[in-house]
Amino acid sequence: MTGDVLLSVEDLTKDYPWGLLWLKHKRVLHGVSFSVSQGEITALLGHNGAGKSTTFKILMGFLRADGGRVLYRGEPLSRKARSYIGFLPENPAFYDYLTGRELLRFTAELFSLKRFEGRIDHLLRLVKMEEAANLPLKKYSKGMVQRIGVAQALVSNPELLILDEPLDGLDPEGRQILRNLIVDLKEEGKTVLYSTHILQDAERISDRAVILVKGKTVKEGRIEDLLGGETSEYEVSFKGLREAPPGAKGRWQLRGDTLYGILEKEEEVQPLVQECLRRGGQVLSLVPLRRTLEEIFMELKDESNGSRG
Numbered sequence: 687m688t689g690d691v692l693l694s695v696e697d698l699t700k701d702y703p704w705g706l707l708w709l710k711h712k713r714v715l716h717g718v719s720f721s722v723s724q725g726e727i728t729a730l731l732g733h734n735g736a737g738k739s740t741t742f743k744i745l746m747g748f749l750r751a752d753g754g755r756v757l758y759r760g761e762p763l764s765r766k767a768r769s770y771i772g773f774l775p776e777n778p779a780f781y782d783y784l785t786g787r788e789l790l791r792f793t794a795e796l797f798s799l800k801r802f803e804g805r806i807d808h809l810l811r812l813v814k815m816e817e818a819a820n821l822p823l824k825k826y827s828k829g830m831v832q833r834i835g836v837a838q839a840l841v842s843n844p845e846l847l848i849l850d851e852p853l854d855g856l857d858p859e860g861r862q863i864l865r866n867l868i869v870d871l872k873e874e875g876k877t878v879l880y881s882t883h884i885l886q887d888a889e890r891i892s893d894r895a896v897i898l899v900k901g902k903t904v905k906e907g908r909i910e911d912l913l914g915g916e917t918s919e920y921e922v923s924f925k926g927l928r929e930a931p932p933g934a935k936g937r938w939q940l941r942g943d944t945l946y947g948i949l950e951k952e953e954e955v956q957p958l959v960q961e962c963l964r965r966g967g968q969v970l971s972l973v974p975l976r977r978t979l980e981e982i983f984m985e986l987k988d989e990s991n992g993s994r995g
């Protein structure tokens with residue numbers, strides 16, 4: 687059912703071998719934990735090197751974790767459960783001389799599917815690639831490669847899609863098409879887990895976000911809860927006043943003939959507006975300023991730098 691936990695990732699750790707003869711180990715995941723609910727879009731957010739791809743490779747079974755566990759519908763993630771997961775790797779590279787349609791046919795044959803032409807037509811429509819379906823992949827733009835890659839990940843009709851940086855390297859239009867596609871997947875009933883370091887994209891389309899900093903989950907929650915919280919501010923603007931009333935809290939600035947104020951507390955807003963009106967001002971706007979993920983991210987990064995001394 688929508689909202690049920692589909693995937694739980696619990697305290698994953700991972701060491702990569704390195705150094706002379708790979709005798710040393712470097713820990714890149716230090717405790718990655720999060721859950722993915724059915725029918726939702728979950729963003730795994732983190733800067734380059736945070737451990738997003740490593741986490742996905744463990745989920746897909748390409749790498750073995752050194753600690754922690756992954757549950758799928760409450761059971762340890764098995765080979766069978768992995769057959770319900772579709773995957774788009776980071777920077778996918780396909781056979782240059784196949785056409786988009788041939789790539790999807792090839793994939794359907796790998797999965798031993800029968801009578802798949804109808805499904806392939808549907809997928810080509812879904813990813814808006816009908817027109818380019820018969821062009822060789824080497825003629826595709828980066829955005830087209832990502833879209834055919836999403837279609838390929840969908841061939842086996844998985845219930846969960848894991849997309850590693852699907853928006854990376856795309857121009858604004860390409861990003862918008864991909865964002866819309868991710869939302870369309872949700873509307874098709876799919877659950878989507880994708881990674882990105884582009885926070886604005888995550889804010890627009892995700893239900894939940896998981897923030898990774900240096901191989902560790904530092905925050906997880908619904909987008910609106912991550913963005914809400916005690917530090918949201920209010921911006922007010924007035925005409926007809928040159929300065930804030932004496933004793934007014936907040937930060938104030940006169941730009942042209944408009945006076946702008948930023949207030950930190952909701953309870954400051956009403957008395958301030960009344961006082962400004964009493965002094966002959968006119969309210970132009972009152973806007974609650976939501977925190978952006980970018981701000982949350984910067985704070986978390988500062989905290990994690992601080993804790994390392």
Ligand SMILES: Nc1ncnc2c1ncn2[C@@H]1O[C@H](COP(=O)(O)OP(=O)(O)O)[C@@H](O)[C@H]1O
Pocket residue numbers: 702703704714732733734735736737738739740741
């Ligand atoms: N095969 C590997 N061998 C050694 N170190 C690796 C390997 N793959 C990734 N790393 C390191 O692990 C860390 C996490 O990388 P990655 O999971 O690719 O992060 P992200 O996808 O968030 O950019 C980085 O420091 C990266 O250099």
Ligand SMILES: [Mg+2]
Pocket residue numbers: 738739740776850851
């Ligand atoms: Mg990566």
